[in-house]
Amino acid sequence: MEAIFLAFILMLSIFLGFELISKVPATLHTPLMSGANAVSGITMVGALLSAGNANEISTVLGCLAVIFATVNVVGGYMVTNRMLAMFKKKDAAKSTGGKA
Amino acid sequence: MEAIFLAFILMLSIFLGFELISKVPATLHTPLMSGANAVSGITMVGALLSAGNANEISTVLGCLAVIFATVNVVGGYMVTNRMLAMFKKKDAAKSTGGKA
Amino acid sequence: MSLELINVGYIVAAVLFIFGLKMLGSPATAVRGNWLSAWAMLIAVVVTLLDKSIVSYEWIIVGVLIGTVIGAVAAQKVQMTAMPEMVALFNGSGGLSSLLVGWAALHDGGDSLFILITVALSILIGGMTFSGSLIAYGKLAEVMTSRAIVFSAQRLVNALILVGIVVSAVLFCMDPATDSIWLYVLVGLSLLFGVMAVIPIGGADMPVVISLLNSYSGLAACAAGFAINNNILIVAGSLVGAAGIILTNIMCKAMNRSLANVLFSGFGAVKTATKVEGEVKPITAEDAFLILESAASVTFVPGYGMAVAQAQHVVRELGELLEANGAEVTYAIHPVAGRMPGHMNVLLAEANVPYDQLVEMDDINPRMNNIDVAVVIGANDVVNPAARNDENSPIYGMPIINVDHARTVFVLKRSMASGFSGVDNPLFFGENTRMLFGDAKQSIANLVAEFKS
Amino acid sequence: MSLELINVGYIVAAVLFIFGLKMLGSPATAVRGNWLSAWAMLIAVVVTLLDKSIVSYEWIIVGVLIGTVIGAVAAQKVQMTAMPEMVALFNGSGGLSSLLVGWAALHDGGDSLFILITVALSILIGGMTFSGSLIAYGKLAEVMTSRAIVFSAQRLVNALILVGIVVSAVLFCMDPATDSIWLYVLVGLSLLFGVMAVIPIGGADMPVVISLLNSYSGLAACAAGFAINNNILIVAGSLVGAAGIILTNIMCKAMNRSLANVLFSGFGAVKTATKVEGEVKPITAEDAFLILESAASVTFVPGYGMAVAQAQHVVRELGELLEANGAEVTYAIHPVAGRMPGHMNVLLAEANVPYDQLVEMDDINPRMNNIDVAVVIGANDVVNPAARNDENSPIYGMPIINVDHARTVFVLKRSMASGFSGVDNPLFFGENTRMLFGDAKQSIANLVAEFKS
Amino acid sequence: MQIGVLKETLTGELRAALTPQNAKKLQSKGIDIVIESGLGLASGYADADYTAVGATVGDRAAILAGSDVVMRVRKPSTEDIAALKSGAVHVSFLDPFNERSLVEAMAAKGVTAISMEMIPRTTRAQKMDALSSQANLVGYVMVIQAAYHSPKIFPMMMTPAGTIAPARVFVIGAGVAGLQAIATAKRLGARVEAFDTRPVVAEQVRSLGAKFVEIDLGDVGQTDQGYARELTAEQLEMQRQGQKKVIAQSDVVITTAQVFGRPAPRIVSRDMVEAMQPGSIVVDMAVESGGNVEGSVAGEIVDINGVKIIGITNLPSEVARNASDMYSSNLYNLVDEFWDGENKRLNLDPEDDIVKGCVITRDGQIVNPTIANHYAR
Amino acid sequence: MQIGVLKETLTGELRAALTPQNAKKLQSKGIDIVIESGLGLASGYADADYTAVGATVGDRAAILAGSDVVMRVRKPSTEDIAALKSGAVHVSFLDPFNERSLVEAMAAKGVTAISMEMIPRTTRAQKMDALSSQANLVGYVMVIQAAYHSPKIFPMMMTPAGTIAPARVFVIGAGVAGLQAIATAKRLGARVEAFDTRPVVAEQVRSLGAKFVEIDLGDVGQTDQGYARELTAEQLEMQRQGQKKVIAQSDVVITTAQVFGRPAPRIVSRDMVEAMQPGSIVVDMAVESGGNVEGSVAGEIVDINGVKIIGITNLPSEVARNASDMYSSNLYNLVDEFWDGENKRLNLDPEDDIVKGCVITRDGQIVNPTIANHYAR
């Protein structure tokens, strides 16, 4: 029965994912890609569970997984943020430029 | 744990419901409302389970529920279909009218 | 059939419901969407029948037969114009069913707190959906007055009912006998609450209310789903619940109102509701577009406002789009439109409107009642029916362009202000008049954008 | 903390992820969207750490610290221009993590077939995401050639690898030892497959590939979620998987290509990739709009084609929209544009273009390299750089409007046909030239529609 | 009933008070139309065109003596008045403010005199408003005159032999004629600016795509008939100063400023004209009522330092065909409005707004209060 | 080097061959400019304007004798040619096809004669193309002339006193002048139709928003210089028939049909004119080269049954200011194109396309092959 629930969840999430992103301006393509990439670092949760596990091999694999996942998460969010900030700056520059 | 899965499912479904309907032309408001109403007749599934139940009171209540739910489902889909058909006819009339 | 397999069926049904709802939102796919959704329902019903917990089928068959006959006959017989009230009835029927399912769950389900709460919720939501839908039906079918019914202390009464509902629900959950008095109280109050919620809303707003009740009936199904622990009820119910709210919101927007305004305006505004005649009916560019799109003949009536807005170029663009769309387009020029003789000619010539589309007042008036849409662009005095009807009007006797005889009139102006001669214009309150407020250039540009999107 | 409570945290995280992704799609909310999503991640991580099955934290702390330092330093140091390759690396890292999580699940999870299959899937998808991302990085950072790498029998090799993957996965599931040789084969082949899938794709298409790989890494996380039976991994992973595919599709559309074309064109079309010079680069109205929207200075260069298309009215409309958008708009008129002296003046005056926006060739040319976008509307000879550069050209010596010096040039015409003087125009092949094919009026109208939607 | 239509006697007056089209419409109401021979010749209508629709051609004296309604464009001579039959209705421009003796003669003769200038400017009366219909054409004519005499073209042209800047046209007074002048000059591609003392006009000028020159004159306003109020001497001076620079830059200046019932304001002084470039053109529409421009001479083109001041007097006659059509329609609409079909007569109800405005004399009295007041002062 | 610019002697010729602006540009190249007194007066330029930019005012005889380049608008007299210095360059309109004696005189004198008519019609030479620059203005002028003389207004007006239909303008020959005429008439609000024998013109006419009248003449085509070919007698007849109806309905007919180097085709016959409404206007641009319209007289306005045929000859002089500016720029561009800055002289490379086209005589020879052939025939 658990598998059934998971299947429901999977199905609904996929649909939701499809619906969420509809019309994105080209300027946002890269930040959005990068942001989505950071979310895919959610595998970190799995890595944590593995790393904290009693089983030794699992711990080792998990620890490696934690490293990589953290790189993905931390780097991903920061890079996205930098991209979006640049974006904002340009807008600001434009509007002040317009006034000058 | 089951409640957790159900909550996930509920949350995702609600989000999906919000995302599904975005820009609907006014002419479709009524058919869409009617179509959604038919879907809400899904309570029929519950009614069936109740009516088929061993418990007597449940059977009675369930049987009534089946009646009402069936009215909703059958009537709902048929009415929606009629509305949409009228819609199509108008379009057809227009295009032939244009040619005449 | 195992629960797992049944649920696989439910997943398929859910997918189809999702596609179906999505497709219902677009004219090109709506018909197929409805079919998909119907198939989904069939699948859900069939796999459910295979459930091992169903021990007898007699009652089911009887119920389904009765329901099918009633539903089918009603759906076939109903007049096209009576569709909305029929939908209201169906919707109420679904709500009642959820109420019953919740109730039945008491008898065969467990009695964990979780289940009790969900049962109470299905009764509450199902009950108010049912009674509210009946009232909506009554108003639309004019079985009862379609006016907003208000009385003093209405708010107080409603508040009391709500308190009563909460109290009885709590008491019921604390002592969950299947024949608990609180259960009956809850049922009664829920029904009452549905009635009270809908009576103060005017008949013209009923479609919005039905859409909202429809959303509720989805939630009721969802609650029932929790009560009997059934996935498809939860998924489909909450889908409808959410989609219904969005749709309600869209419908409110199309009427240029907020949901709160629709639901509660009745309480405050008894006056506006009674003043049905003389009501100004604003329209959005989106809806105006839909009407224009299906029009076979459109006449533009420009006035001084078109000149002020310098809208001539976009007007011609719209004219061209309408022509491309198969409509016959004319520009009806009143001799005194504008502020100098030939004012409109200067502008329309500048915008390259072909001369043969310009028609004089005397040519257009006799065929005005064959015109689908007359679009009045910043004209006022020259389309003022008071010049025809009201002997006391200072412009009485001036021939006007009889746009009020057209099937539909759009008036594009920025406000309800009067024109050059300073007299009020009854056209704006006409039955077939819709006001598209805003700068004429902007309004027309919006229409053009609609045509292009 | 009980599993239930942890999952409540997960639900909150999921809701935030959903909002975050949605908001990332719109410029106004993107920054907040990213923050929401980051919070969601934090919540998910924190509640996970409360899980009772976690017995030791040392390794975790070490791992997190190392990962944080690497990620933060890399994200800080990277040049703005090198962002895409950095994203590729991060993505690969995530993929590798999923591979490892799947693998680890073998050691502490059960070994039901379901789990084995999901483990195999996480290894496959995670592995190919990892190696594919590395290749994408290499191409973008020009660590390796950015050209499409193709060799004969490539299809055959790829097919063999795929077969190998399936076979090893099946064999592994049939005999699921934690040190099964097939496990290692599967890992190796997955990595190889990622490499093989990306090398035949040209460097210019890498962003699309990264987006696709990103979608895969979401799916990998999802698979890992099934392997360890974790809801948030499934929800977030599949959200990213689906959203990534949609985004990939949007990006392909913006490049006017199909996904299949991006993924597989390398196999067939070695030639087009090398012929970079002398290539005609068409552009869609949508993309032209995006460039125009962010331009601070736009100059229109009308020619005879504008007259033929009678596009003057829409041109002025576009000009107004651009001005409203904050751009400085000019109309550069070449003295011989059109077919009679002053031809463009007649048309632009008709369309009410203000006189002070008209500039002469000699005024605009010196400041052309500060112009963001020059929009050439049905002009040809008067913008032909051959008049400047090609001594053999019959129009050599005629002064032209140097649109080729502008940052970007859009040329609106119907075909590659030459103009009045019949000579070819190298402008059309310029590095910064984009051809917007079609009737000029229609093309401009499309741009206007984009601005309005 | 008989309507007689007289041929114009003033030299240069090419208009006719009735066209065959309108004659036909009147005939179909059962009215007998008698015209003087040659009535429409100058506007392109032969006598035959009139007789073809049923009108008869009559002798001038007979028309005067025998018609119940006499129509013409210009004011009558005293002899003509004497020849009218008592009780007849006489419709024409009359200039009643300045033609006191004529008006009194008509009153004495017992004629009902309708002055076409005095049609009130209400929305309802617009179809009879001959001042507007003629002023409208005049606006067009003035621009064509200016273009004809200008050594520069109006539109901008960017050509291989250099760029021709658009002519700058400045229109002073944006009433009916002024607005049409603005529209016409704009059409020809000129860069048009305009000024008027009535503030409401700014929006109307902009509605034609031209620029309104803002000159702050303090409170000005307009009469309830929509006419301009007379400016104080001080305001007039402010206006002159404000316009000076604009005029100096203009290639064409068109003045249409009039104040109903008074001499036209003098707006453009000689020094302003002299500050203009040689080859510039000034058109003074108000030349007959005193002139807006210093140095303009009625009926002449004056050259001041290479600037031509055009003082053509009978501007509507420049487009006589359309002017006749318009004027004739105005008269037809007037008759139509007050026609009593049963009794086949004009029913000029003294209580009617329009009648109140335009009927000057009736039953031996000067019945129009504005005119009566004016004379009394 | 010295450039001398002569005042025009032909009566009614108001243009000047050089304006102060261009004089200044030439001066800044190190060229001495000498002008005849009064050169620019008629186009609004005083002698002082020239001297202000460094030109000197000289005596006509001295200019002729002392200049290396002589510029003017119209062709020289034989006396003027005799007074030139041998080897001088003479730039003007020359009408070389018809002025054989003048050309031969110039050759005999050893003058390099540049004929402005003969500038080739290539994209590169457009800036020197005086035929185009003047024709362009003429297109505008013809419409203003027509509007001035017409008793009807051009634009449509729907007014309280009835609707004025737009004037119908028919333009025959849509070359440079014809296209500008179409544009101008359109601007004024007329309903414009046009016809030309060259099929490529249809698109150009439509690109101005006017209607092209389709008349099937069989194969016509154009020369590689873009000029029209002469029609056969049969084709001309087909054209006349096709146009007849359009002309009868038109309020204004403007003809610009020319065939380079030959008398203008006779397109509008007397019966067509007679079929027009009284008050209609015909403008014949080709009146000097024989006339497109039967009955048109150079320099006169002929009235045929109420239809006016305008045969004004020197149309560019109607807008003398702009015409001078354009022509002067053409000449400046010509000098600029061939100026040898190092040696401070004109370098008329005989191999250059433009030189080949426009230089008629040089070193005592008639070097232009087209003209030489024409004379030989």
Ligand SMILES: NC(=O)c1ccc[n+]([C@@H]2O[C@H](COP(=O)([O-])OP(=O)(O)OC[C@H]3O[C@@H](n4cnc5c(N)ncnc54)[C@H](OP(=O)(O)O)[C@@H]3O)[C@@H](O)[C@H]2O)c1
């Ligand atoms: N033709 C002539 O020669 C002449 C001369 C003088 C006077 N008149 C008089 O002018 C009147 C002409 O009638 P009409 O119907 O053309 O004009 P009108 O009665 O003056 O009405 C114009 C309407 O346009 C609206 N408007 C103004 N600016 C607008 C904008 N930017 N966008 C949208 N709407 C705008 C105004 O309403 P909002 O403010 O609500 O937007 C106004 O009600 C008649 O009374 C006539 O007698 C005519």
Ligand SMILES: NC(=O)c1ccc[n+]([C@@H]2O[C@H](COP(=O)([O-])OP(=O)(O)OC[C@H]3O[C@@H](n4cnc5c(N)ncnc54)[C@H](OP(=O)(O)O)[C@@H]3O)[C@@H](O)[C@H]2O)c1
């Ligand atoms: N100004 C004058 O007085 C004059 C007189 C005679 C000749 N000329 C000559 O004309 C030329 C003028 O140069 P130009 O750049 O203005 O024009 P051009 O060189 O003739 O080029 C016009 C371009 O417009 C395109 N076009 C035509 N119809 C179109 C439509 N409906 N939509 C979009 N594009 C369209 C054509 O390409 P597609 O077919 O591919 O669409 C063509 O390449 C010069 O060579 C000049 O010498 C000028």
Ligand SMILES: NC(=O)c1ccc[n+]([C@@H]2O[C@H](COP(=O)([O-])OP(=O)(O)OC[C@H]3O[C@@H](n4cnc5c(N)ncnc54)[C@H](O)[C@@H]3O)[C@@H](O)[C@H]2O)c1
């Ligand atoms: N109600 C109607 O339907 C109707 C009909 C026709 C005219 N009108 C209105 O009547 C008004 C008068 O029109 P008209 O053309 O007959 O006016 P007019 O001929 O009396 O005067 C012409 C213009 O000159 C202006 N003027 C006066 N003194 C001036 C000065 N010192 N400087 C600059 N300008 C000066 C006036 O304001 C007016 O606009 C207009 O507003 C017109 O719209 C209304």
Ligand SMILES: NC(=O)c1ccc[n+]([C@@H]2O[C@H](COP(=O)([O-])OP(=O)(O)OC[C@H]3O[C@@H](n4cnc5c(N)ncnc54)[C@H](O)[C@@H]3O)[C@@H](O)[C@H]2O)c1
């Ligand atoms: N290459 C360039 O840049 C350039 C420059 C200037 C002109 N041109 C071209 O040269 C061509 C000639 O221009 P133009 O105005 O000097 O020509 P033009 O003065 O020689 O003739 C005027 C027009 O009359 C037409 N015509 C001749 N016989 C006719 C008949 N029987 N009926 C009707 N029309 C008749 C011709 O086709 C021409 O269009 C035009 O196409 C013009 O575009 C090209």
